Amino acid sequence: MPRTPESIFKTLVNRNARVTAPRREIIDCISKVPRTFTAEDVCAQLPHIGRATVYRTLKILQDANIICKVVLPNDEMAYSVSADLDQESGVSRVPAHHHHAVCTVCTAVRYFNAEAIERVIHALSGSVQGVMGEIIDHRIEVYDICPRCVVQNPEPA
Amino acid sequence: MPRTPESIFKTLVNRNARVTAPRREIIDCISKVPRTFTAEDVCAQLPHIGRATVYRTLKILQDANIICKVVLPNDEMAYSVSADLDQESGVSRVPAHHHHAVCTVCTAVRYFNAEAIERVIHALSGSVQGVMGEIIDHRIEVYDICPRCVVQNPEPA
DNA sequence: GTTGCTGCAAATCCTTTGCAAGGTT
DNA sequence: AACCTTGCAAAGGATTTGCAGCAAC
Numbered sequence A, B: 001m002p003r004t005p006e007s008i009f010k011t012l013v014n015r016n017a018r019v020t021a022p023r024r025e026i027i028d029c030i031s032k033v034p035r036t037f038t039a040e041d042v043c044a045q046l047p048h049i050g051r052a053t054v055y056r057t058l059k060i061l062q063d064a065n066i067i068c069k070v071v072l073p074n075d076e077m078a079y080s081v082s083a084d085l086d087q088e089s090g091v092s093r094v095p096a097h098h099h100h101a102v103c104t105v106c107t108a109v110r111y112f113n114a115e116a117i118e119r120v121i122h123a124l125s126g127s128v129q130g131v132m133g134e135i136i137d138h139r140i141e142v143y144d145i146c147p148r149c150v151v152q153n154p155e156p157a
Numbered sequence C: 001g002t003t004g005c006t007g008c009a010a011a012t013c014c015t016t017t018g019c020a021a022g023g024t025t
Numbered sequence D: 001a002a003c004c005t006t007g008c009a010a011a012g013g014a015t016t017t018g019c020a021g022c023a024a025c
Helices: A005-014 A021-032 A039-045 A051-063 A115-127 A147-152 B005-014 B021-032 B039-045 B051-063 B115-127 B147-152
Strands: A067-071 A077-081 A099-103 A109-112 A134-145 B067-071 B077-081 B099-103 B109-112 B134-145
Touching (some): A021 A051, A021 A077, A051 A067, A067 A134, A115 B115, A115 B134, A134 B115, B021 B039, B051 B067, B067 B134
Parallel strands (some): B099 B134
Antiparallel strands (some): A099 A109, B067 B077
16 A cells, blocks of 8 residues: 555645645655655755745645654654555545554654554553553654564674 | 752762753752753743753753653653652662653653553564564653643533 | 863754745636 | 745744853862
8 A cells, every 4th residue: 555646646635735846746755765754855855846845845744644753763853654545535544543663774664553552551541650640642653673674684693 | 759959960970070050050940840841941941041051951961861852742842850860879760761641731741661561562563464573662652631730620520 | 280161152953934926726 | 817836035943063261170
């Protein structure tokens, strides 16, 4: 289930945003690789597009849940393309609530949701000796070496 | 187990950093309340101390694990005092690996560690259909209404 | 006395905004 | 035609750095 630029364009149209040449380029650029990226990364790769346009477009994509922010191991934030989009409707298939697995080698981001985690988190309300109040939400980032990188960088025997 | 400025000073000494008047003031300032804060917050409260000194001091405190960064619900980052310090040794009692509960009302941060969560996270390696690789680390923030704020802001019946 | 710290100002980096010109529907 | 978007340049905010003077140990 690839994240295709076409399906992202559809989402834009659904949201009454115009599909312009700069937006096409930006979306192509960030769809090409599954890595995390920053606004500056995009500016560097598309130097002929104005910075303001890049920042504005990324904000739109974030509002549309096409990209979202992830926290990296070094405490910095970056974007990742969050949407495995439905080809028909152009609507994101990623549930509103999800978590990130970020590869510490290539920064590839994968999305997951684990019932077991949700259950344990909500069980904290009572357990942790009075420090935990009424739980509203939570955020989880898992840092791993993704299957592809594990193969390419085997542990030294 | 309060976070006392004195114990933080000890930690500084342990790390061969000098205990100066500006550092005392900054540490007093951030120890006073259990809320999250930014460098600018400290600058605003201690306007007679140079910005550079504030930024440099916070960096030192972060390196010493006296403060650490937390991710807020709005995707912004802020510092919180992470150390319940041992009065004798001046060494942080907070284990290297811990998680944050951030109150969405007052931003008070509490620290916790739950075996159950650790177990579930590590169990993900195999479970999530091939997307998860070798798990290295993880980060969890729980957003809640802390016990104190729950009392002060009861749910409308 | 040695070494590290402070404060200022300048520099840097990242992001947002105003506005006139041009593009999309 | 109406409205949105772009790009530039300027503004703004946050953080870092150079450096001379001062302070802690």
